[in-house]
Amino acid sequence: MRVELLGTSGFHPTEKRHTSCVLLPEQGIVFDAGTGMFRLTSRLRSKSVAIFLSHSHLDHIIGLTYLLPPLCDGTIERATIYGSARSIGAVRDHLFAEEVFPVPLPFEFVEVTAPVDVPGGGRLMHRVQEHPGGSFGYRIDWPGKSFAYVTDTTADGTGLDFIRGVDLLIHECNFPDDMRDLAVRTGHSHTTPVCELARDAGVKRLVLTHFDPYAALDDPVDVRKARSIFPATEVAEDKMVVEF
């Protein structure tokens, strides 16, 4: 299994990072549509793409508008957007309102209310998470492999069973520990609880992402601290490829 991190920042892009976008190229699956979405077309191996939104905050949906050229020239023939009813409504009614974006795009919209079968014999499940406006965490189980994508929520331990034992967990870590109060106030995670969650859930590997754009560019969340709790921790970089 292959995962490509197309955007790893929260809130807004930085000189080094675009906002959240994660590609599973072999399956034609994308999680979130931040500004990193501009990197999708050259990396996509299929004519169709399934985009699963964690939620509809701007840093996770703005990149949907970037699909105008590939959808018009036929590079992408079919794009389906999956998410909560609220997220789909926000995208359809606000992001693609004529006052915000000039051209309607031929997306299909699917509200996620139950497990979804995905390419490769996989089964995708979602979990409702705490975050302003709500968010979804996602997990896919294929025969012999598993993956979870959890962003825009606090690592309060309530999602432990959902991610239990996955081969690869991509989890947001918007803040280092010394910004705990801001993490709680904004519905985000900080270093120690994320790494404890990965350890307690028995995941194999942890990739941290969705970093505060005002954090240190080279070490946004204190990777030494993170690895002291969960050694198999990596810090996501844009264009990073993870094989698992």
Ligand SMILES: [Zn+2]
């Ligand atoms: Zn976000």
Ligand SMILES: [Zn+2]
């Ligand atoms: Zn958010």
